[in-house]
Amino acid sequence: xxxxxxxxxxxxxxxxxxxxxxxxxxxxxxxxxxxxxxxxxxxxxxxxxxxxxxxxxxxxxxxxxxxxxxxxxxxxxxxxxxxxxxxxxxxxxxxxxxxxxxxxxxxxxxxxxxxxxxxxxxxxxxxxxxxxxxxxxxxxxxxxxxxxxxxxxxxxxxx
Numbered sequence: 422x423x424x425x426x427x428x429x430x431x432x433x434x435x436x437x438x439x440x441x442x443x444x445x446x447x448x449x450x451x452x453x454x455x456x457x458x459x460x461x462x463x464x465x466x467x468x469x470x471x472x473x474x475x476x477x478x479x480x481x482x483x484x485x486x487x488x489x490x491x492x493x494x495x496x497x498x499x500x501x502x503x504x505x506x507x508x509x510x511x512x513x514x515x516x517x518x519x520x521x522x523x524x525x526x527x528x529x530x531x532x533x534x535x536x537x538x539x540x541x542x543x544x545x546x547x548x549x550x551x552x553x554x555x556x557x558x559x560x561x562x563x564x565x566x567x568x569x570x571x572x573x574x575x576x577x578x579x580x
Contacts, residue, residue, distance in 0.1 A: 423529050427573035429471040429540070437444050437561050441513040442501050443471040443479055444493065446523060449516035450475060454482050456516075456547045461485070467559075470504065475536040483525030502535045508567070513543045540567050 445453035453475065455462060461483050471479055473492030480487045491516040493559070513536050515527040523529060536543045544550035553559075 427568035429568055430572075431567050431569045433508060433567045434563055434564040435511045435565065436557075438482040439467045439471075439559060440504075440509060441469055441512045441514060442504070442510055443469060443475055443487070443514050444498070444501065445475045445516040446493075446518035446521060447474075448518040448521050450478060452518045452547060453514075454478060456550055457483060460550075461558070463554055470501070472501065472512065476502055493528065494523070496528075498525060498532045502528075502532045503537045505532075505539050505541055508539070510541065513541055513554060514553070515543065515545055516546055516547070516550075538568060540565050541544050 430438060443453065444458065457479055465482070465485055469479070469487040469494065470490065471477070471487050471493070472490050473475055476489035477519065479485065480489070481490040491545045501513070505513070513532075515532075517523075517529065535541075544553045
């Protein structure tokens with residue numbers, strides 16, 4: 422019988438210059454912009470990606486380069502999830518709104534599931550984002566364990 426989940430037996434090293442995704446639901450965009458403004462100099466040292474309106478508003482407000490993806494409901498959350506599975510994203514800062522139902526809640530849940538699976542640090546509010554962005558690991562390489570997806574798929578194919 423094969424394992425029901427992949428073992429975390431592969432090592433991944435996050436680079437010193439992190440690839441950071443910025444996402445905010447509509448009710449949290451202003452809060453994310455205020456947070457990002459406070460951390461602008463730190464964010465400027467890293468590679469930024471964001472979904473839809475959040476990316477364009479961060480770029481405009483802070484004069485920072487940020488790769489804009491689709492809006493969350495149009496597939497942007499899934500694009501961020503793909504970056505996580507491809508190991509092309511290092512941190513996820515996602516100010517989600519616990520009071521507003523989202524039409525793409527399944528996509529949000531899938532995104533957070535992928536972040537947990539692939540051991541990607543996630544901040545979901547200003548306090549957790551402060552802790553994450555002020556970590557001594559932010560500006561240096563960091564080695565972590567991730568799932569051995571190849572071995573897991575191979576073992577499952579043998580069933």
